[in-house]
Amino acid sequence: MQITQLQALGPGWPHNPQAGTVTAIWQVTKRPIPGSFLGFLANHFHLEKNVHQEQAVADRLRTETMTFARQLGTAVVLVTLTLWIQCLGMAELIHWARASIDRGMSRLNALHAAILMIRFSILVIILHFFQILLWSGFYRWYCLPSWESSFYFSATSYSTVGYGDVILPRLWRLMGPVESVTGVLMCGISVSFLFVVATKIVEREAGALPGDL
Secondary structure: OHHHHHHOOOOOHHHOHHHHHHHHHHHHHHOOOOOOHHHHHHHHHHHHHHHHHHHHHHHHHHHHHHHHHHHHHHHHHHHHHHHHHHHHHHHHHHHHHHHHHOOOOOOOOHHHHHHHHHHHHHHHHHHHHHHHHHHHHHHHHHOOOOHHHHHHHHHHHHOOOOOOOOOOOHHHOOHHHHHHHHHHHHHHHHHHHHHHHHHHHHHHHHOOOOOOO
16 A cells, blocks of 8 residues: 555655655665565575475486386396397307318318308307397387387497487486497407307318317
C-alpha cells in the first residue's frame, strides 16, 4: 500500500512535502533486516538448493558406479569368449601344422613352405575375423545403429587403429579400450604361432631337426 502510494505521487515526489514520510518508509523497507520473513525465505531457498545439488551429485555417482559394474561384467564375458575362440583355433592350427610338416617328406622345398605359411596366415586372419565379429554383435545390439559401423568400430578397436570417427555411447565407452587390449594379446599369440611354424619349416627344409612342434 505504501509503495503504491509512492508511485502515485508522480515524478516530483522527492520535493513534495507530502512524500517525505513515504520516502522514509520506502528507504527503511529497502534495508535487509536480520530475522525478517524475507531473510527466512532466502535462507530456506538457499538450503533447499544445496540439498538438491548434493542429491544430484549422489545420484550421478550412483549411476556411474552401476554403469561401470555393468561394463565390467560385459567385458569379462566378451574377453572370456574371445579367449575361447583364440585357444580353440590355435589348438586346431597347431595340430594341422604338425600334421602338415610331418607328412613323411624328408625335405620341404621353398614353394611348399611358402604355401604352408600362406595357409596358416589366412587361417589366423579368419580366426581374428570371428573374434571381431563377436564384439561387433555386441556393439550392434547395444551401441551402434548398423552392422557396418559396428564391424568397423570393432575392427579399428581390435587392431588398435582407432580412427575416432565412430564412438560408443557414454554408457559403454569402456568396451573399446578393453577390446583393444584383448586384440593386442590375441594378435601376439597368433604372431608367436606363425613364428614357431616358420622356424620349424626352415629347420625341416634344412634337415636340421625332425620338425615336431
